[in-house]
Amino acid sequence: MTLSQIFASRASRMQASEIRELLKLLDQPGLISFAGGIPDPALFPASEFAIAFANGLGPDTQAQALQYSVSEGYMPLRQWIVGEMAKIGVPCTADNILITSGSQQALDYLGKVFLSPGDTALVGWPTYLGALAAFNAYEPRYDQLTANGNRKAESYAEEAENAGGQVKFAYLSADFANPTGETLDQRGRESLLDLTESLGCALIEDAAYQSLRYDGEQVPPLLSLEIARKGDIETCRTIYCGTFSKTLSPGLRVGWVVAAKPVISKLVLLKQAADLHSPTLNQMAMHEVAEEIFDGHVETLRDAYRQRRDAMLAALDQYMPANVSWRRPEGGMFIWVTLPTEMDGAELLAQSLESIGVAFVPGRAFFADGSGGNTIRLSFSCSDESEIRTGIEKLGGLLREM
Numbered sequence: 150m151t152l153s154q155i156f157a158s159r160a161s162r163m164q165a166s167e168i169r170e171l172l173k174l175l176d177q178p179g180l181i182s183f184a185g186g187i188p189d190p191a192l193f194p195a196s197e198f199a200i201a202f203a204n205g206l207g208p209d210t211q212a213q214a215l216q217y218s219v220s221e222g223y224m225p226l227r228q229w230i231v232g233e234m235a236k237i238g239v240p241c242t243a244d245n246i247l248i249t250s251g252s253q254q255a256l257d258y259l260g261k262v263f264l265s266p267g268d269t270a271l272v273g274w275p276t277y278l279g280a281l282a283a284f285n286a287y288e289p290r291y292d293q294l295t296a297n298g299n300r301k302a303e304s305y306a307e308e309a310e311n312a313g314g315q316v317k318f319a320y321l322s323a324d325f326a327n328p329t330g331e332t333l334d335q336r337g338r339e340s341l342l343d344l345t346e347s348l349g350c351a352l353i354e355d356a357a358y359q360s361l362r363y364d365g366e367q368v369p370p371l372l373s374l375e376i377a378r379k380g381d382i383e384t385c386r387t388i389y390c391g392t393f394s395k396t397l398s399p400g401l402r403v404g405w406v407v408a409a410k411p412v413i414s415k416l417v418l419l420k421q422a423a424d425l426h427s428p429t430l431n432q433m434a435m436h437e438v439a440e441e442i443f444d445g446h447v448e449t450l451r452d453a454y455r456q457r458r459d460a461m462l463a464a465l466d467q468y469m470p471a472n473v474s475w476r477r478p479e480g481g482m483f484i485w486v487t488l489p490t491e492m493d494g495a496e497l498l499a500q501s502l503e504s505i506g507v508a509f510v511p512g513r514a515f516f517a518d519g520s521g522g523n524t525i526r527l528s529f530s531c532s533d534e535s536e537i538r539t540g541i542e543k544l545g546g547l548l549r550e551m
C-alpha cells in the first residue's frame with residue numbers, strides 16, 4: 150500500500166483547485182493579469198512596517214516579541230480591534246477577540262469546531278473558493294444559501310437531516326464578496342439573521358473586504374444588526390472574521406475573529422493545538438502601523454482601487470459584446486462577468502493565455518455544485534488604468550472572435 154492509499158477519508162476532499170494550477174502559468178512576461186485577488190504591493194506601507202519591526206525588536210519589547218505568547222493574541226492589538234469594531238456598531242471586549250493567522254485560519258477553525266462529517270454548511274453559489282477549501286476538510290454537505298428569504302428554514306433543516314446531519318452554519322461575505330463583488334442589503338441581512346435564528350445555527354460573516362467601499366452607503370455588519378436585536382454580543386450567533394490582509398499586508402498573516410465568549414474560548418483551544426499563537430512580532434508591527442496610519446491608508450487604497458474599478462467598468466462598457474454582462478461592485482477587488490451560456494470560462498482562459506496574454510479566474514471553482522461554467526472573475530486591484538483598458542479591449546476582441 151502506498152501512503153496515498155492510507156490518507157484519511159477527509160483527504161480525498163482536499164484537491165488542488167483548477168485556479169491554483171492555472172495561476173502557475175501566470176509568470177509569463179508581458180501577461181496582463183486580472184486573476185489574483187490580491188492587494189497591489191506598490192500600496193503596502195512598507196517603510197512604516199520597517200520601523201515597526203525594528204521597534205518591536207528594540208530593547209524593551211524584544212523578549213516579548215521573540216518568546217512564546219498567549220493563544221488569544223497580542224493584547225494591544227486586540228484592544229485596537231475593540232475600538233475599530235465599536236466604530237462599525239459592534240460593542241465588544243478583548244475577550245470577544247481571537248487573533249488568527251489571517252482570516253483563512255479562522256475559516257479552518259470554524260469548519261473544525263462546527264462540522265461533523267455529513268453536516269450541512271450553507272454557502273452562496275458562488276462563494277469564496279478558500280472557504281470551500283477550508284470547510285471541505287471537515288467533510289460537509291453544502292446547500293445553497295439564498296439570502297432573499299425565499300427558502301424556508303424547515304426546508305434546509307429537513308434536507309440536512311435527510312443527509313444525516315444538521316445545518317451548522319451559513320457562511321458569506323456580506324460586503325463586496327469574492328468572487329461576485331456583491332453586497333447584501335440590510336433587508337437581506339435581516340432575513341439571513343432570521344434564517345440562522347430559526348435554524349439555530351451559526352452565521353459566519355467574512356468581512357475581508359469590508360473597509361474597501363468606494364461609493365454607496367455602508368450597510369451595518371451582520372454582527373452589529375444581531376447585537377441591535379439581542380442587546381449584546383454574548384447571545385449572538387454571528388461570528389465575524391476580520392483581516393488586515395486587504396488593507397495593510399496579507400504576508401504578515403494577521404486576522405481576527407469576533408464572537409461570543411464561549412465560541413472564542415473554544416477557538417482558543419483549537420489555536421493552542423494548531424500553532425499556539427500567531428507570530429507576536431507580526432502582531433506588534435501590525436498594531437503599531439494600524440494605530441498610526443490605518444484610516445488614512447485605507448483612504449489611499451479606496452482612491453486607488455476606485456479609479457481602477459471605474460476604469461475596468463468603462464472598458465467593459467466599451468469593449469464587451471452585447472451578450473456579456475457584469476455587475477458593478479461598490480467596493481472590493483472583483484467584477485463578476487457572465488458569458489453567454491454556451492461558453493466556458495476555463496476554455497476562454499486557456500485561449501486567452503495563449504492568444505492575447507490576459508489572465509482571469511474561471512468562475513466554476515467558486516460553485517460548490519460545480520455549476521457556473523459560463524462565468525469569470527476579473528480583479529482590478531493590481532493593474533493600472535492603461536493596463537486595464539488594454540486587457541479588457543483584448544478580451545472583448547477575443548470574445549467577439551469566439
Ligand code: PMP
Nearest residue numbers: 251252253277327357392394404
Ligand atoms: N475571505 C475572503 C473572502 C478572501 O477573499 C480571502 C483572501 N483571498 C480570505 C478570506 C483570506 O484572507 P486572509 O487569510 O489573508 O485574511
